[in-house]
Amino acid sequence: MALSRAGVDRAAEHRQDEPWLAAAWSHPDTKVLAVAEGQAFVMDTEQGTELVLLPSFEAPEGGERYFLGVDGDGTAYFAVALTGGTLPGRLDGDARTAGLREVGALLADRDAGLLVHAVALENWHRSHRFCSRCGHPTVPALAGHVRRCTSCAHEHYPRTDPAVIMMITDGQDRALLGRQALWPEGRYSTLAGFVEPGESLEQAVAREVAEEAGVRVDPDSVNYVASQPWPFPSSLMLGFMGRADDSDGGTEITVDGEELSEARWFSREELRTGMEDGTVLPPSGISIARRLVELWYGGPLPESARW
Structure with a gap:
């Protein structure tokens, strides 16, 4: 990546x-x-x-x-x-x-x-110019990998926020992709979200998919793929593949209207056709989302009419 x-x-x-x-x-x-x-x-x-x-x-x-x-x-x-x-x-x-x-x-x-x-x-x-303990200014130390308080001498270390990003599939091997309202028309990507305190990565995957799209995911079906730093400003993206629960409406989509404005299930043929006619834009090449989509798709994505 x-x-x-x-x-x-x-x-x-x-x-x-x-x-x-x-x-x-x-x-x-x-x-x-x-x-x-x-x-x-x-x-x-x-x-x-x-x-x-x-x-x-x-x-x-x-x-x-x-x-x-x-x-x-x-x-x-x-x-x-x-x-x-x-x-x-x-x-x-x-x-x-x-x-x-x-x-x-x-x-x-x-x-x-x-x-x-x-x-x-x-x-x-x-x-992070000020100490979270006493409020006084901090200065760089350890060659830029620590900030030290000028008053209480407390050391502050660079923050990294873990976030899960996941390719969820259903029993028909379709991919769950969503879009945010601020994105260009037709842009779809995998779902993602931050890990909460006291939560495992697998639990975070299941919770975020349920919150954003209303789809149920069994945490035991979630498998780690790869990670990528995402310093915009301080995230570490942890990529997963997971399976939706097909029973009792578990794959029915209900978007939250906040994180996502739309979500849908794509077959490989639907994704290919949408990209070729320009109605679907894939995740950017720099993102781990693109890698996850290509892993599911089985290879590089086709050229888009809007690229």
Whole structure:
């Protein structure tokens, strides 16, 4: 999956080693990624879309610095998160700004992993400036992977919110897909929702499907497929396949009108026909929903008339 790739060892053992971090930052081979509110500089080359990585002596000043890791050649990577939410003026050449939704699937493994890591940290730091215990300001520590209170010294760690996303099928092997009112007309995707306190992942799958679409799912039928970070701003998407309960109206759809405006059962033929004539738009290629739909479909989805 596009956002589950990596080409750099996070090397967490160096996060508390200030002399090592200082030496790594000053090394001429070190690479720095500038980020601001989820945006970074990228460049389209003959090899594909790539991150613009700067030597540390050219890195923007004034931003928070996060250590991202070390590659197999020993090159260290850092991110600089810029205050004010804007990147510096356009770089020389053909560099442009872009976010994960736009280029996440286009980047190579190393660059995809670096951008996901940097964006996730930047999102968290931007929204956790104050201590939840005493209300005083916090400052970055452990190379950007902790925030420490300036008053009570309590340490706050990056937040990750687990969310389940699921492909539910019925006894006819049809797929349950839904759409939100704000999406483009015809866009359908798998159902998803956040895990609640004290709840297993399987229970969350069954509860969310029942709440959003009125369909009953036996938690024992739910099987894990894969996960993908989703830093918009702080989720970890956990993908599952599950089976609806066909007995006593368990597959009858009643949408909640809030999370979903519509839901329906699709056969493979109905999905293929809808995509080919442009009446159905699939989940985006960057999402784990697309992978789940393709697993059920049996391969890559056909071209859509609206792509």
